[in-house]
Amino acid sequence: MEPFQLQQATDVPYLTLNRWEQMDPTLVVGVSARRLQIDEDRLCDNYALHVQDDPERVRQNRQQLVDELGFSLSAWTCGNQVHGVHIEQIGIGERGRGNKLLEDALPATDGLFTREQDILLTSFYADCVPLLFYSPDKEIIGVAHAGWKGSVAGIGTKMVNLLNEQGAKHEHLQVAIGPSIGACCYEVDELVMSPVREQLGSSCDTIATATEEGKWRLDLKKFNQELLVRAGVPQKNILCSSYCTSCDEKLFHSHRASGGKAGRIVVWIGKKGFSP
Incomplete structure (x- = not known):
């Protein structure tokens, strides 16, 4: 069953993770969707400042979204993603980094986590895998951007280990894998498969299917998902979206489906509180 539910009765379409929000009424977690009326301009519902789009329009898109979610734009916090594995803990001092200017985002950062309320952790995608983390016992939340480079480098495992160091027990840790490109649309070569094999060994056969030579x-x-289980997260605690961003290009941005001309959806997680 698809864990992310599309909210259509809104001017700003998005998907929510109701199961988590029901666990904690202060928790806000979801994925942006493209506007249901198709626009010739592929970037009209883009949330990222690093693609070729008018920064003022991106800021307006972000403002509309936070208004819908019940946050202020000053809570929006993000990193400058580089397909790496660097993860930052976000405190009050980092709140709002990157909310209006790309130059102000946390440099070379693909993962964020926090214990604080009224901080909206955000991350941007156009086929890569969003990883969302929630520790209900320690009230820690996190998000990680996992493209193939970040995946084979173990950003998910690194986040699990960091949260464990913060006191989050493996058996309580909840992880959600958001919409991303599916195996149906993601053909790769040996450059990608070689490090995947190094990580999984013979188990690689369960996640990859040969289509032709090489x-x-x-x-x-x-x-x-397999790496998270190996890191100690119980299988029953992992939710995985069935959405393919390339197949569902009318709903999501897709780098592959657009020929590299896509905007970016945003994935977020935050706990509502009072602004300092």
Whole structure:
């Protein structure tokens, strides 16, 4: 059953993770969707400042979204993603980094976590895998951007270990794998498959299917799921979206489906509180 539910009765379409929000009424977690009326301009519902779009329009899109979610734009916090594994703990001092200017985002950062309320952790995607983390026992939340480079480098495992160091027990840790490109649309070559094999060994056969000599269809979501289980997260605690961002290009941005001309959806997680 798809864990992310589309909210259509709004001017700003998005998907929510109701199961988590029901666990904690202060928790806000979701994924942006493209506007249901199709626009010739592919960037009209873009939330990222690093693609070729008018920064003022991006800020307006962000403002509309936070208004819908019940946050202020000053709570929006993000990193400048580089397909790496660097993860930052966000405190009050980092709140709002990157909310209006790309130059102000946390540099070379693909993962964020916090214990604080009224901080909206955000991350941007156009086929890569969003990883969302929630520790209900320690009230820690996090998000990680896992493209194939970040996946094979173990950003999900690194986040699990960091949260464990913060006191979050593996058996209580909840992880959600958001919409991303599916194996149906993600064909890769040996450059990608070689490090995947190094990580999974013979288990690689369960996440990749050969299509022709030197080509495979890789399921990045299942790959991350397997790595998370190996890191100690119980399988029953992992939710995985069935959405493919390339198949569902009318709903999500897709780098592959657009020929590299896509905007970016945003994935967020935050706990409502009072602004300092």
